[in-house]
Amino acid sequence: MSINIIMIFKAILLGIVEGLTEFLPVSSTGHLILVGDSLSFTGKFANAFNVVIQVGAIFAVVLYFWNKLFPKLNDKRQSKRVFTLWGKVIIGAIPAAVLGLMLDDYIEAHFFNSRVVAYALIIGAILLLISDKSNKRVRCETVEELTIVDSFMVGVFQCMALCPGMSRSASTIIGGRFMGLSREVAAEFSFFLALPTLGGAALLKLVKIGLDFTGFEWVLIGVGTFVSFIVALLVIALFMEYVKKKSLAPFAYYRIILGAIVLFMVFSGKLI
Numbered sequence: 001m002s003i004n005i006i007m008i009f010k011a012i013l014l015g016i017v018e019g020l021t022e023f024l025p026v027s028s029t030g031h032l033i034l035v036g037d038s039l040s041f042t043g044k045f046a047n048a049f050n051v052v053i054q055v056g057a058i059f060a061v062v063l064y065f066w067n068k069l070f071p072k073l074n075d076k077r078q079s080k081r082v083f084t085l086w087g088k089v090i091i092g093a094i095p096a097a098v099l100g101l102m103l104d105d106y107i108e109a110h111f112f113n114s115r116v117v118a119y120a121l122i123i124g125a126i127l128l129l130i131s132d133k134s135n136k137r138v139r140c141e142t143v144e145e146l147t148i149v150d151s152f153m154v155g156v157f158q159c160m161a162l163c164p165g166m167s168r169s170a171s172t173i174i175g176g177r178f179m180g181l182s183r184e185v186a187a188e189f190s191f192f193l194a195l196p197t198l199g200g201a202a203l204l205k206l207v208k209i210g211l212d213f214t215g216f217e218w219v220l221i222g223v224g225t226f227v228s229f230i231v232a233l234l235v236i237a238l239f240m241e242y243v244k245k246k247s248l249a250p251f252a253y254y255r256i257i258l259g260a261i262v263l264f265m266v267f268s269g270k271l272i
Contacts (some may be wrong), residue, residue: 007220010039015053015224019231022057022198023191023239025128025170025251026258030117033164034262037114044209045217047108051205052221054198056228061191064236068143069192081144085192088146092155092189093196099159104204111164115266120165121259125252128170131177132248139180143188150179151189158193165259168197173248183243191236 017035021028032050036042041049062069069086071079110116140146157175161168169190176186213221 004216007216008223010041011049011220011223012227013039014041014049015056015227016231018050018053018057018224018228019060019233020235022054022228022232023061023169023187023194023236025124025167025173025248026255027117027121027124027161027165027167027170028054028057029161030121030165030167033112033117034114045213047112048205048209048213049217049221049224052202053224053228055202056225056230057232058195058198058202059229060232060236061194064233065188065191069195085143088143088148088151088189089192089196091148092151092158092193093200095152095155096158096162096197097200099162100201100204103162107162107164114262116163117165118259118262118266120163121255121262124160124166124170124174125255125259127174128248128252128255131174132183132252137180138182140185141182143185143192146181146185146189150176150181153179154181154186154189155193158197168194170251170255183248184240187240187243 014032014035017031018028021031029050036046036050069082071082073079140150154172154175157178158168158172160166160171160174169187172190172193173183173186176189177183181189
């Protein structure tokens with residue numbers, strides 16, 4: 001029983017980490033790997049757990065942006081905007097979906113380790129700083145102003161997040177800023193892209209494993225998913241207010257510091 005309680009606490013902690021980091025440009029997968037290594041929560045089930053609990057973050061996006069994501073039957077203009085938005089989201093999700101299907105097994109086998117996460121954190125931080133400071137002209141102040149090309153190119157940038165530590169949120173925001181999106185629009189479209197991207201990743205993982213979990217493992221997944229949903233909902237609201245007024249530089253500096261600490265621990269033999 002004590003082991004079960006410990007595992008539940010681990011699931012709660014990892015759910016908090018997922019909810020805190022999924023939509024911030026700091027890499028949820030990277031943090032889950034690092035925290036999982038620290039908690040000795042590794043292996044096949046741990047990798048599946050880290051992906052599936054992202055469903056909680058998906059539900060948080062759906063709830064927060066409900067009015068923008070679902071049409072009102074009695075409002076034709078709003079319905080048209082919703083269907084147009086979904087078209088852009090689907091187009092933006094295509095690049096990562098294609099590469100993810102092709103490279104999923106290879107990435108999990110070779111990139112899911114602390115050393116790769118550390119390098120990706122630092123590289124992503126540099127790109128985040130460059131994109132946030134070099135974008136002098138903002139073309140898109142609302143998601144409605146996004147073009148099909150903008151959507152696809154942001155999706156291309158999202159492919160960087162296939163490497164753990166790069167961050168899906170950071171990759172899409174970097175792409176959005178380079179394409180001329182305001183911070184707010186880049187963040188908002190990043191949330192929308194999360195729906196098919198995270199949902200598809202979770203479904204792919206479940207199909208590969210074949211739902212081969214024990215009853216207690218399903219409990220752990222449920223706990224982690226619920227916690228990630230609650231925390232992610234709060235983070236989305238706070239982050240959307242933050243990006244309206246402030247730079248993303250603090251997140252980049254955090255990534256650099258964390259990456260340096262992880263590299264030190266790797267080279268000192270304290271992490272793999």
